Amino acid sequence: MQRLLSTIIFILLFSNIVFSQTKLNLIPYPQNIKINKGEFIIPDVLVLSNHLPKEETKYLKTKLKITFQESNNRDAHIVYSKLQPSESSIKNDEFYTLTILPHQIQISSYTNQGYFLAIQTVIQLFEEFKNEKKIPVLKIEDYPKFSWRGMHLDVCRHFFTVDEVKQYIDYLAMYKLNTFHWHLTDDQGWRIEIKKYPRLTQVGSKRKESMIGAYVDHTFDGKPYGPYFYTQEQIKEVVTYAKERHITIVPEIEMPGHALAALSAYPELACTKGPFEPATEWGVFEDVFCPKEETFQFLENVLDEVMVLFPSPYIHIGGDECPKTRWKECTHCQELIKKNNLKDEHGLQSYFIQKIEKYVNSKGRKIIGWDEILEGGLAPNAAVMSWTGIKGGIEAAKSGHFAVMTPGSYCYFDHYQGDPQTEPNAFGGFTPLEKVYSYNPIPTELNEKEAKYILGVQANLWTEYILDFKHVQYMIFPRLMALSEVGWGTSDAKDYKEFEGRVINQFKILDKMGVNYAKSIYNISGKVIPNGPVVAYELSTSQNTKGIRYTIDATQPTINSQVYQGPIPVSKSWIIKSAYFENGALKSAISSQEFNTSKTTGKSIILEEQPSENYSFGGAFTLVDGIMGNQKQLGKTWLGFQGKDATATIDLGTKTEFSEIYFNVLENKGSWIHLAKSATVFLSDNGKDFKKVSEISKEEIQKAKGKIKINIGKQYSKYIKIKIENAGIIPAGNPGADSKAWLFIDEIGAL
Structure with missing residues (x-):
């Protein structure tokens, strides 16, 4: 009997140790978490302190499918205390502590924003342990590493409704992102009502047709698109909705390039007479804003209305991909270059941006733009969004300018995230979940002082090939989760497999929400590696690799095909097809890779x-x-x-x-x-x-x-x-x- 009792005690102690060392399924993972003995039993009626922040608690009630009751702090299940900053405290508006005791959940923060982030953690914990109906006793101290954790959405190539934009904002809030970059104007459409210039939406919010399929095919659907735009009342509604979720909306008004939709409405703002029409294909176009006084007056008037609608500290003015062809041929532009002793057309772009910045600064705001605004010299107070790589962010930080890192190789969610043969049409590129998770927004080229100018990280979703909101969901999930943890500062590339497990657990939440997320991580991914005289093909999956079956003769794999036991030597031209099977059933898409070997292969x-x-x-x-x-x-x-x-x-x-x-x-x-x-x-x-x-x-x-x-x-x-x-x-x-x-x-x- 004594021996049996000792065994039981050992098992209980061991299970507590294992439980305390296992990561919870939280994304982003907290900075500091300690799991202790004991559990908080989830009650049938959750009693909330009547001292909880009102708006944020209203949000909590919509997310937890449970009965609520309000009471005073003494007998409430969830209580809140406001922290007072001290010399030794972490001075971060988003800091919070979350303590789960056997009888109570305690939240503390400096601000309502911190409280809101804490309840996102509470929501995830309730979801994870809803079946057990008990949450482990624990203590979390948490705060983000980066102040800018953003997602971008292009509504110009394809438009999304107010309700869909609100859903997008909800996704950001779920995973503790705090910035929504709303791309509102481009060559293919002007999507924001400007009362002083009604033709912007009368003319610029529609196009006669749209490009479809691969760009190289150069085919069109022949269907009119639009008019689609947001009224100012709708903009206010979305801004309020985001504010309630502690998300800042940064609007983007493109200039001096990507301006065809605007020039279609007001051709006098161009270097040539036109006529112009909103672009029906994707890409970059030569007709841009002409840097003349009437153009600047127009843009200032537009920005006046934009700044009334959006209270964000930053206004995004684009600045990317501005061809200089029209400026080179324009008499006014050439005279302006001479008059202001500018070096060339790149200097003229800097002149353009600085003039806009001066106006925006006069209204108490700051500008941010894509890294091409560095051309010809950066405006005095401008921040840079580094997309062409990390070079723009490095240059900005070294010169004392703030930067947001959003390099295409890690942060463009219009790229493929799995085998293109099994994915919906995308812009191109290859940015799988693991690559997003591996990104470090602080370039190694920066010293400690310079690194402080990196505001954070953002991912971008351009919608040339994204026709509906289900496709939007597919492209951002689950990559948004990786971005979330990168921005929070708790990602570690070497722990990717552990993160992948948490992602798969989060899929249960997305399933309940009806989100159309990508299941690419279930599919087989292949990597070519050197192997003696030629190469080998290494297969992997988020599941057990023992479930992988493959063929080398282009036939479809079945449960009876070769079992994958390690990298497959490739010494001749083959087509390797692979798939994952579980309990005798096919569980993944079939991946196919053709090899054409030669005397250089693997050398x-x-x-x-x-x-x-x-x-x-x-x-x-x-x-x-x-x-x-x-x-x-x-x-x-x-x-x-x-x-x-x-x-x-x-x-x-x-x-x-x-x-x-x-x-x-x-x-x-x-x-x-x-x-x-x-x-x-x-x-x-x-x-x-x-x-x-x-x-x-x-x-x-x-x-x-x-x-x-x-x-x-x-x-x-x-x-x-x-x-x-x-x-x-x-x-x-x-x-x-x-x-x-x-x-x-x-x-x-x-x-």
């Missing part, structure tokens, strides 16, 4: 210039991994170089015989991607002394439509070097004219 490769951060997935090895580039996978199967040549040297290991070199380059002018200007092949036996053996011209590359095969005769060499020349500056008449062209390359092979 050592060095690049002289590194690709853009946004398009560098897999690094140089992507060029010799045996996978041909897919236009839908710009961020996964291609390397992208903006304004730079690509020079690669491949070490074959030993002297090898071959007679043909092949590679792929991409053309998609709407996305500023141009075919190479030329390509040159060099060979060497020692890796130092290279001999030129062939060159191919721009005309030959165009004729081959980017699929380049160079016959070099019978050769016998150890090293292959290939230099692929970038197209340079994009010529007039093309999207992005006067900007640096992109060069996309993939799979350098030898036969």
